[in-house]
Amino acid sequence: xxxxxxxxxxxxxxxxxxxxxxxxxxxxxxxxxxxxxxxxxxxxxxxxxxxxxxxxxxxxxxxxxxxxxxxxxxxxxxxxxxxxxxxxxxxxxxxxxxxxxxxxxxxxxxxxxxxxxxxxxxxxxxxxxxxxxxxxxxxxxxxxxxxxxxxxxxxxxxxxxxxxxxxxxxxxxxxxxxxxxxxxxxxxxxxxxxxxxxxxxxxxxxxxxxxxxxxxxxxxxxxxxxxxxxxxxxxxxxxxxxxxxxxxxxxxxxxxxxxxxxxxxxxxxxxxxxxxxxxxxxxxxxxxxxxxxxxxxxxxxxxxxxxxxxxxxxxxxxxxxxxxxxxxxxxxxxxxxxxxxxxxxxxxxxxxxxxxxxxxxxxxxxxxxxxxxxxxxxxxxxxxxxxxxxxxxxxxxxxxxxxxxxxxxxxxxxxxxxxxxxxxxxxxxxxxxxxxxxxxxxxxxxxxxxxxxxxxxxxxxxxxxxxxxxxxxxxxxxxxxxxxxxxxxxxxxxxxxxxxxxxxxxxxxxxxxxxxxxxxxxxxxxxxxxxxxxxxxxxxxxxxxxxxxxxxxxxxxxxxxxxxxxxxxxxxxxxxxxxxxxxxxxxxxxxxxxxxxxxxxxxxxxxxxxxxxxxxxxxxxxxxxxxxxxxxxxxxxxxxxxxxxxxxxxxxxxxxxxxxxxxxxxxxxxxxxxxxxxxxxxxxxxxxxxxxxxxxxxxxxxxxxxxxxxxxxxxxxxxxxxxxxxxxxxxxxxxxxxxxx
Amino acid sequence: xxxxxxxxxxxxxxxxxxxxxxxxxxxxxxxxxxxxxxxxxxxxxxxxxxxxxxxxxxxxxxxxxxxxxxxxxxxxxxxxxxxxxxxxxxxxxxxxxxxxxxxxxxxxxxxxxxxxxxxxxxxxxxxxxxxxxxxxxxxxxxxxxxxxxxxxxxxxxxxxxxxxxxxx
Ligand code: FES
Ligand code: FES
Numbered sequence: 025x026x027x028x029x030x031x032x033x034x035x036x037x038x039x040x041x042x043x044x045x046x047x048x049x050x051x052x053x054x055x056x057x058x059x060x061x062x063x064x065x066x067x068x069x070x071x072x073x074x075x076x077x078x079x080x081x082x083x084x085x086x087x088x089x090x091x092x093x094x095x096x097x098x099x100x101x102x103x104x105x106x107x108x109x110x111x112x113x114x115x116x117x118x119x120x121x122x123x124x125x126x127x128x129x130x131x132x133x134x135x136x137x138x139x140x141x142x143x144x145x146x147x148x149x150x151x152x153x154x155x156x157x158x159x160x161x162x163x164x165x166x167x168x169x170x171x172x173x174x175x176x177x178x179x180x181x182x183x184x185x186x187x188x189x190x191x192x193x194x195x196x197x198x199x200x201x202x203x204x205x206x207x208x209x210x211x212x213x214x215x216x217x218x219x220x221x222x223x224x225x226x227x228x229x230x231x232x233x234x235x236x237x238x239x240x241x242x243x244x245x246x247x248x249x250x251x252x253x254x255x256x257x258x259x260x261x262x263x264x265x266x267x268x269x270x271x272x273x274x275x276x277x278x279x280x281x282x283x284x285x286x287x288x289x290x291x292x293x294x295x296x297x298x299x300x301x302x303x304x305x306x307x308x309x310x311x312x313x314x315x316x317x318x319x320x321x322x323x324x325x326x327x328x329x330x331x332x333x334x335x336x337x338x339x340x341x342x343x344x345x346x347x348x349x350x351x352x353x354x355x356x357x358x359x360x361x362x363x364x365x366x367x368x369x370x371x372x373x374x375x376x377x378x379x380x381x382x383x384x385x386x387x388x389x390x391x392x393x394x395x396x397x398x399x400x401x402x403x404x405x406x407x408x409x410x411x412x413x414x415x416x417x418x419x420x421x422x423x424x425x426x427x428x429x430x431x432x433x434x435x436x437x438x439x440x441x442x443x444x445x446x447x448x449x450x451x452x453x454x455x456x457x458x459x460x461x462x463x464x465x466x467x468x469x470x471x472x473x474x475x476x477x478x479x480x481x482x483x484x485x486x487x488x489x490x491x492x493x494x495x496x497x498x499x500x501x502x503x504x505x506x507x508x509x510x511x512x513x514x515x516x517x518x519x520x521x522x523x524x525x526x527x528x529x530x531x532x533x534x535x536x537x538x539x540x541x542x543x544x545x546x547x548x549x550x551x552x553x554x555x556x557x558x559x560x561x562x563x564x565x566x567x568x569x570x571x572x573x574x575x576x577x578x579x580x581x582x583x584x585x586x587x588x589x590x591x592x593x594x595x596x597x598x599x600x601x602x603x604x605x606x607x608x609x610x611x612x613x614x615x616x617x618x619x620x621x622x623x624x625x626x627x628x629x630x631x632x633x634x635x636x637x638x639x640x641x642x643x644x645x646x647x648x649x650x651x652x653x654x655x656x657x658x659x660x661x662x663x664x665x666x667x668x669x670x671x672x673x674x675x676x677x678x679x680x681x682x683x684x685x686x687x688x689x690x691x692x693x694x695x696x697x698x699x700x701x702x703x704x705x706x707x708x709x710x711x712x713x714x715x716x717x718x719x720x721x722x723x724x725x726x727x728x729x730x731x732x733x734x735x736x737x738x739x740x741x742x743x744x745x746x747x748x749x750x751x752x753x754x755x756x757x758x759x760x761x762x763x764x765x
Numbered sequence: 766x767x768x769x770x771x772x773x774x775x776x777x778x779x780x781x782x783x784x785x786x787x788x789x790x791x792x793x794x795x796x797x798x799x800x801x802x803x804x805x806x807x808x809x810x811x812x813x814x815x816x817x818x819x820x821x822x823x824x825x826x827x828x829x830x831x832x833x834x835x836x837x838x839x840x841x842x843x844x845x846x847x848x849x850x851x852x853x854x855x856x857x858x859x860x861x862x863x864x865x866x867x868x869x870x871x872x873x874x875x876x877x878x879x880x881x882x883x884x885x886x887x888x889x890x891x892x893x894x895x896x897x898x899x900x901x902x903x904x905x906x907x908x909x910x911x912x913x914x915x916x917x918x919x920x921x922x923x924x925x926x927x928x929x930x931x932x933x
Contacts, residue, residue: 055814
């Protein structure tokens with residue numbers, strides 16, 4: 025098998041606004057799409073990682089002697105073998121490649137083994153003697169900032185205050201609440217994996233499943249003490265990401281082993297190790313106070329939000345900014361006081377996961393809106409509509425929302441849908457508990473809930489967020505073909521399909537080949553923040569425009585639509601590379617949290633209908649309807665897929681998914697104990713897609729992937745509350761929260 | 766959960782020979798008795814279509830057919846399948862002529878990342894043969910052993926329904 029992924033072309037055609045088949049679809053259904061875990065090299069050895077069993081401990085000593093004696097072992101490495109800087113991180117370089125003197129979370133990498141077989145490596149790891157002095161872990165996010173400092177600068181990673189309008193407001197009606205969000209896992213189906221091959225020039229080639237090739241490249245090169253051009257990354261098949269591949273996992277480790285042994289090194293995490301091998305969604309504690317007039321207009325919102333970053337910062341800073349700036353939701357509020365804190369603890373490190381920051385805040389502010397509706401005796405949708413932001417509204421940051429914000433319309437759309445009938449058949453499959461045969465309808469109560477959410481799209485706070493695209497046209501066998509090349513990662517969302525569609529639309533060329541994504545071209549930015557169609561889509565569009573300009577020159581001023589391009593080009597090649605960036609953003613004022621920090625906002629609303637077995641605490645989500653504005657659905661089928669997928673992950677957070685920790689230790693690192701939605705949990709969804717173009721974005725697009733993840737969770741919990749009358753202030757809602765046992 | 770690790774004394778059970786008919790071809794391989802069918806397929810026969818999502822019978826990514834029945838290949842040992850017919854996703858169709866289920870998954874976009882797709886496709890082939898594709902509810906019930914984290918479930922169900930000859 026070749027390590028370099030296949031070039032993707034497809035026989036189907038279709039420009040923007042259509043839903044052509046994905047060009048990698050045939051490979052995927054045949055089992056021939058090469059995921060990172062499928063890669064193979066004849067001479068390769070296997071790398072394994074020895075991890076800390078303790079959430080917090082001092083490393084007294086490490087003895088490798090016996091491990092090195094195991095036949096078949098090529099190398100055993102510790103922090104002493106890290107050739108370059110032993111600290112890395114997305115925002116703060118605070119995480120060691122391999123632990124030095126101290127471990128700060130259970131699962132922290134301590135040593136590496138390279139061996140002829142994974143089981144040889146396992147055997148060797150058991151012979152590494154690490155003596156630990158176990159320390160008392162810091163695990164409470166609300167008190168962590170004043171607890172034992174885990175890093176030189178203390179345990180506060182970031183505090184974002186928002187101060188807008190009056191700071192001592194009064195209101196007719198006040199509701200308060202304390203909410204908790206559990207730690208969710210991305211649980212991508214393809215565990216972390218990669219293959220590092222030492223190169224003749226002394227560098228290394230890494231074939232890897234990731235979300236951001238260039239940020240990996242920079243961090244790996246720094247840890248290896250090598251110039252960037254010696255560390256080349258190629259994207260292999262990615263089995264899902266959802267934020268969990270934005271940080272490094274085994275990238276540096278595999279390269280260290282490869283350079284040390286001069287052999288190709290493959291590393292693949294198993295499912296349990298994957299739970300320790302990537303960052304999770306920040307658990308949160310959120311204290312809210314909403315004040316409103318008697319007719320339901322919000323007067324003020326106050327919030328204190330704590331986000332548990334775990335042992336290392338990862339993207340905690342950005343998550344804190346999101347939770348703060350989006351902390352009142354898609355509502356107009358004149359007076360806002362928010363303090364949002366991200367802290368270090370000895371819990372598992374947390375970072376990016378779909379909707380990051382906005383998901384945690386969304387559960388709290390939407391729970392508050394329901395509580396407010398209840399206090400006012402108002403309909404929960406009416407109270408939301410009474411406060412809904414619109415285009416021109418001002419965010420708590422002072423930023424004016426300068427494109428469509430159809431919050432009221434989205435709520436009306438989901439409210440006006442016909443409700444599913446109450447099941448009259450006794451089909452067990454439609455009951456809470458399903459075919460486990462736990463009820464035949466007795467004790468089952470239906471509830472309906474609503475929620476709406478807001479998410480920023482693209483990178484914020486002044487980050488120079490851009491993507492690079494290269495488009496080439498030439499004649500091959502008498503046919504005009506185009507090639508498109510970027511380093512933007514396809515992780516399943518369908519970016520490769522969108523790139524083909526854009527090239528077809530812009531150049532009128534039907535045959536479009538997508539080259540493998542790698543670091544031989546400039547940065548494509550991260551596949552996160554719902555940004556790739558916007559930013560890499562924008563870059564591909566701009567590269568096509570540059571190609572068109574060149575072709576026009578060749579055509580000597582003739583109208584291109586009247587020129588036979590095959591004849592015009594002949595043996596010539598037109599090849600243009602463009603770096604494209606969205607409009608600039610600004611940092612937040614550190615005292616007041618004011619500033620035009622975000623590029624674009626996305627909105628979605630959900631209505632959830634649930635049946636709850638109130639005796640057993642089991643929940644069946646009967647229907648989950650959604651309305652979302654996507655600006656312009658470049659690929660309508662892919663848009664629906666994102667809304668379905670995002671909603672399902674929100675459902676998971678509502679009723680199933682949590683990494684449970686005790687004393688910093690993970691109690692459920694398996695798919696037996698960490699449950700994700702199956703096809704039976706996936707409810708029918710009626711989806712309305714609005715296309716209100718954003719004049720600032722290419723084709724008017726609005727990021728799609730995250731907004732549905734925000735509102736799905738609170739809508740489902742609101743429905744469970746409606747069915748049970750319970751307060752339910754924590755997600756996931758577990759059966760015992762419903763039964764009180 | 767049984768953790769399979771070599772004993773501390775380094776006594777590894779002797780390798781044994783096993784014969785399988787894989788995708789219509791008789792294959793003989795020498796494996797240690799504790800090697801799973803999934804590892805034998807992926808690492809010994811180079812058939813990486815079946816995926817390892819969990820290795821513990823929790824996700825369905827490793828689904829293959831043994832004598833036309835669906836099985837999680839991570840939860841059975843290669844030696845237990847001596848003489849049997851094993852069909853992986855690679856054995857279902859050809860690039861020129863994909864299996865109708867494969868074609869339907871592409872047509873209905875029953876995937877995003879595709880990591881679960883080989884398992885879904887193999888499972889769907891068996892489910893249709895079992896006569897369990899009569900309705901969407903039935904499809905959901907009988908496909909519930911195959912997780913999809915991307916939650917491409919609506920497309921998956923539509924694909925199975927179409928391949929089974931139902932309304933598309
Ligand atoms: S890998 Fe076999 S069931 Fe998950
Ligand atoms: S398509 Fe990604 S897990 Fe199913």
